[in-house]
Amino acid sequence: MTTTYLEAIRQAIWEEMEKDPSVFVLGEDIGAYGGAFKVTEGMLQKFGETRVIDTPISEGAIVGAAIGAALMGMRPVAEMQFIDFISCAFDQLTNFAAKNRYRWGAGVPMVVRGPCGGGVRGGPFHSQNPEMYFVHTPGLKVVAPATAYDAKGLLKASIRDDDPVIYLEHKFLYRRIKEDLPKDDFVVPLGKAAVRREGTDLTIVTYGAMLYPCLEAAATLEKERGAKAEVIDLRSLLPLDRETIVASARKTGKVMVVHEDTRTGGIAGEIAATINEEAFDHLDGPVLRVTAPDTPVPYSAPLEDFFLPNAVKIADAARKLVAY
Amino acid sequence: MAAASTSRLVPAATTKKPAASGRVRRPGAKGAGIPKGMMPPPDRPLVNPGLSRAQLLEIHRFMRLNRMLEDKLTALYRQGRISGGLYSSLGQEAISVGTAYALAPDDLLAPMIRNIGSMLVRGVTPLDFFQQYMGRYESPTHGKDGTLHFGNVERLSIIGPISHLGTLVPVMAGAALAARLRGEAHRCSLTYVGDGATSTGYFHEGLNFAAVLKLPFILVVENNGYAYSTTCDRQFRVASIAERGPAYGVASESVDGTDVLAVYAATQRAVQRGRRGEGATLLETRCLRMQGHAQHDDMRYVPKALLEAWAKRDPLERYERFLVASGHATPDTLRATAEAIAPELDAAADAAEKCPPPSPEETLKGVYKEEGYEAPWWPAA
Numbered sequence: 001m002t003t004t005y006l007e008a009i010r011q012a013i014w015e016e017m018e019k020d021p022s023v024f025v026l027g028e029d030i031g032a033y034g035g036a037f038k039v040t041e042g043m044l045q046k047f048g049e050t051r052v053i054d055t056p057i058s059e060g061a062i063v064g065a066a067i068g069a070a071l072m073g074m075r076p077v078a079e080m081q082f083i084d085f086i087s088c089a090f091d092q093l094t095n096f097a098a099k100n101r102y103r104w105g106a107g108v109p110m111v112v113r114g115p116c117g118g119g120v121r122g123g124p125f126h127s128q129n130p131e132m133y134f135v136h137t138p139g140l141k142v143v144a145p146a147t148a149y150d151a152k153g154l155l156k157a158s159i160r161d162d163d164p165v166i167y168l169e170h171k172f173l174y175r176r177i178k179e180d181l182p183k184d185d186f187v188v189p190l191g192k193a194a195v196r197r198e199g200t201d202l203t204i205v206t207y208g209a210m211l212y213p214c215l216e217a218a219a220t221l222e223k224e225r226g227a228k229a230e231v232i233d234l235r236s237l238l239p240l241d242r243e244t245i246v247a248s249a250r251k252t253g254k255v256m257v258v259h260e261d262t263r264t265g266g267i268a269g270e271i272a273a274t275i276n277e278e279a280f281d282h283l284d285g286p287v288l289r290v291t292a293p294d295t296p297v298p299y300s301a302p303l304e305d306f307f308l309p310n311a312v313k314i315a316d317a318a319r320k321l322v323a324y
Numbered sequence: 325m326a327a328a329s330t331s332r333l334v335p336a337a338t339t340k341k342p343a344a345s346g347r348v349r350r351p352g353a354k355g356a357g358i359p360k361g362m363m364p365p366p367d368r369p370l371v372n373p374g375l376s377r378a379q380l381l382e383i384h385r386f387m388r389l390n391r392m393l394e395d396k397l398t399a400l401y402r403q404g405r406i407s408g409g410l411y412s413s414l415g416q417e418a419i420s421v422g423t424a425y426a427l428a429p430d431d432l433l434a435p436m437i438r439n440i441g442s443m444l445v446r447g448v449t450p451l452d453f454f455q456q457y458m459g460r461y462e463s464p465t466h467g468k469d470g471t472l473h474f475g476n477v478e479r480l481s482i483i484g485p486i487s488h489l490g491t492l493v494p495v496m497a498g499a500a501l502a503a504r505l506r507g508e509a510h511r512c513s514l515t516y517v518g519d520g521a522t523s524t525g526y527f528h529e530g531l532n533f534a535a536v537l538k539l540p541f542i543l544v545v546e547n548n549g550y551a552y553s554t555t556c557d558r559q560f561r562v563a564s565i566a567e568r569g570p571a572y573g574v575a576s577e578s579v580d581g582t583d584v585l586a587v588y589a590a591t592q593r594a595v596q597r598g599r600r601g602e603g604a605t606l607l608e609t610r611c612l613r614m615q616g617h618a619q620h621d622d623m624r625y626v627p628k629a630l631l632e633a634w635a636k637r638d639p640l641e642r643y644e645r646f647l648v649a650s651g652h653a654t655p656d657t658l659r660a661t662a663e664a665i666a667p668e669l670d671a672a673a674d675a676a677e678k679c680p681p682p683s684p685e686e687t688l689k690g691v692y693k694e695e696g697y698e699a700p701w702w703p704a705a
Contacts (some may be wrong), residue, residue, distance in 0.1 A: 024505060050504070050505060051505070053501075053537070055533065055536075056529075056532055056533060056536055058494075058529035058532065058533055060494060060525060060526050060529045060530075061494040061497065061526070061529035061530050061532070061533035062494075063494075064491060064493070064494025064495045064497070064498060064526065064529070064530060065494050065495070065497050065498025065501055065530075065533060066498060067494075067495050067498060068483065068494070068495040068496055068497065068498025068499035068500075068501070068502060068513075069498045069499065069501055069502035069505070071477050071483055071495075071499065071502075072432075072477060072498075072499050072502035072503065072506065073477075073502070073506070074502045074505060074506070076498075091488050091491055091526075092491060092494070092495075095486050095487075095488050095491070096486055096488075096491055096495065099486070100484075101690055101691070101692065101693065101697060102468055102690050102691050103465050103468055103469040103473060103474065103484065104464055104465050104469070104473070104474040104475060104476070104484050104700050104702070105690065105697055105698075105699055105700035105701050105702070106475070106476070106477060106484075106699065106700050107693055107698075107699070138691050139691050139692070141692075162693045162698075163692050163693055
């Protein structure tokens, strides 16, 4: 039976709660209602209100309380109803959770998860990709799965991890992506990218929902001119799998980075710098970026479609790169 | 309860309306220029809430140690032997010691920057503090953070603070929640905010969160009149922060923060409410910060009359007068306590100074879990 990306997330939490009594969930409307997107549906009935906690609309308190609980040896999984609202808990994440182990050795094993990304006409406050605020914060981990398998395996690994993890689930993929999942327990290790398509002529580095237009563009390119693109799905943004990126850059000599996040300060810049430092002699062209422009995420369909990268824009950039 | 005379419960129905207009007294009046509500509360006699003589003297020793330790830290700071910020709790020792003393050892405690006394009660030693302030490798943070920014949940039930005010309020609500989830519902959690941090969003979010989930959480507000240089009338329009208790649906009290026994008794009542499953308590303690925000601050903005009024209410002197008057101590025995502490502090400071600093490469270690950084290294098991 195929499992959707959303169901994979639900299964990961469910199974970890069954396995480990220190795992619990808290957030807004996650109990009786089962969550705004139904990720926690049925959990209240199964695990009871002590472990499935409906909270006030207080992201700062949700994350703060998760930190306190994590310091007590629990493994809280806190839901942000939309990841846009994680900004309300910025201090708790960047100053409390992120720095605690470094300061006095106490880890903060918690997961803060929530739906990110655009493509569903959510407008400026229900479509954001806030990963880089946190990728810039040593002490946090940041993951962004693109497949149902990774959604489940990365979340299990995040829950079991002894440091704080921000888990970005792309709402566009929730019910659009599905696959058969193994019956047995599995995890996807944090900090390891996946090569989704092998290639020799150029490398496309991406993550999250952008994986799919990247694969589409790669297929177009091959059909058009026989150019073989390697597509790397980062899966984890922090820690970043620099090894896989650099190895591919050395192999193909041409790299482009695609992300739905806005351009300035996006992870593409960090990847380009890493390639400059570690694979400069192998490069046959500049590291190109295909990203959202530096604007808020607009609401109206023609605006959002203009804002988001897509297979056409990616293929255009890839043609330019291949021509070098 | 004997100590109730020095405190007041604030029933919802009698919440006072804030003053209709300006809170600053007219020129020429007694306490001119002093915002209303900043002068000391009535000076009532201390009342023993049922503590043994040994306990009374132990409280005294902690208060004296609190003061002398900070005096020593100040001297070291002026000699350039410690760096960074040094925040004094002069005039507030009764709050740290009285609240912490009312907790059981496994109740969860999160100090803020002026609560060195709370940590002393929990068993943190002067050597620990000296090493921490001197940035030594063997300090609770390996030199990566300073001041009172450290803890150990497993061994001392202490959660260390960060500098961002109010953040500990939801964190400690979460600690109480976790205790309940772990089947340890008897464990209360307690933390502190100043009058200034009552203005933060986290104060509201955390207290409301604790109220809604009926957590055994005690939020102590040390109303010391000033947030850095800003007077408390620029933080809130209520006469007492305890008035906010009914608004959150939690118990609240306001006590004289210079009366260690009143602070102790009020905390005890809050602990008992928590253990009975009656939820959170908001406890205001009134005092004046008798030194600047930190050592660099000459606090010329504090009116002399205000300082003089509160100087007469020195919590340590008040308590010593009580101990002598009630026959639990004599001036000689009190002096002997101080004389025993002094060489202990000198020896600890010298010992800390001889400890090695961290190696520069220590900078890169322990951001994430790795060998040697799986759990707090301090205090040694």
